[in-house]
Amino acid sequence: MSKDIQAQAIMMSLEPLYKKAEEEGLWFYHESQESGEIWASPSYLRHMQSKGRMIWSPEHWELRNPMGYMRQIHRKASELIEEYNELAAHMHIPKVLLLEKQNMKPDEEYTEPQVVINEAPTTH
Numbered sequence: 001m002s003k004d005i006q007a008q009a010i011m012m013s014l015e016p017l018y019k020k021a022e023e024e025g026l027w028f029y030h031e032s033q034e035s036g037e038i039w040a041s042p043s044y045l046r047h048m049q050s051k052g053r054m055i056w057s058p059e060h061w062e063l064r065n066p067m068g069y070m071r072q073i074h075r076k077a078s079e080l081i082e083e084y085n086e087l088a089a090h091m092h093i094p095k096v097l098l099l100e101k102q103n104m105k106p107d108e109e110y111t112e113p114q115v116v117i118n119e120a121p122t123t124h
Contacts, residue, residue: 007055014058018042026063030056039069074099 021028021042028045030038040054048054081099088095 007049007052010055010057011049014061017058017061017063018046021063024063025065027066027069029062029064030054030060032060039064039066041066 017028020026028038028040028042030040038054040048045054078099081097085096088097
């Protein structure tokens with residue numbers, strides 16, 4: 001079987017997962033030693049597969065709620081902000097960074113929650 005035919009067969013076999021993901025707001029999740037941890041929205045995965053990448057059969061994917069991933073990213077960002085602020089305090093740099101947590105319940109009109117980094121006002 002040629003690679004193109006094999007890739008098409010794999011992508012066709014993913015269609016039920018795409019349908020479920022799109023209906024339920026889930027993302028594709030994959031973890032392996034070679035690739036690490038991958039989270040992909042259905043549209044991003046389709047885009048990557050159209051470029052010949054991430055074409056893995058259904059048994060290599062799980063559908064997961066992306067809010068867990070958002071919380072993980074927020075935790076990592078919080079840790080980096082804290083590390084930055086500790087170093088800034090040690091170096092007597094007056095600017096402090098704050099991480100503002102946005103609404104973690106996406107609605108139908110707004111599907112990509114944002115994390116905004118603000119600088120705290122400095123007092124003299």
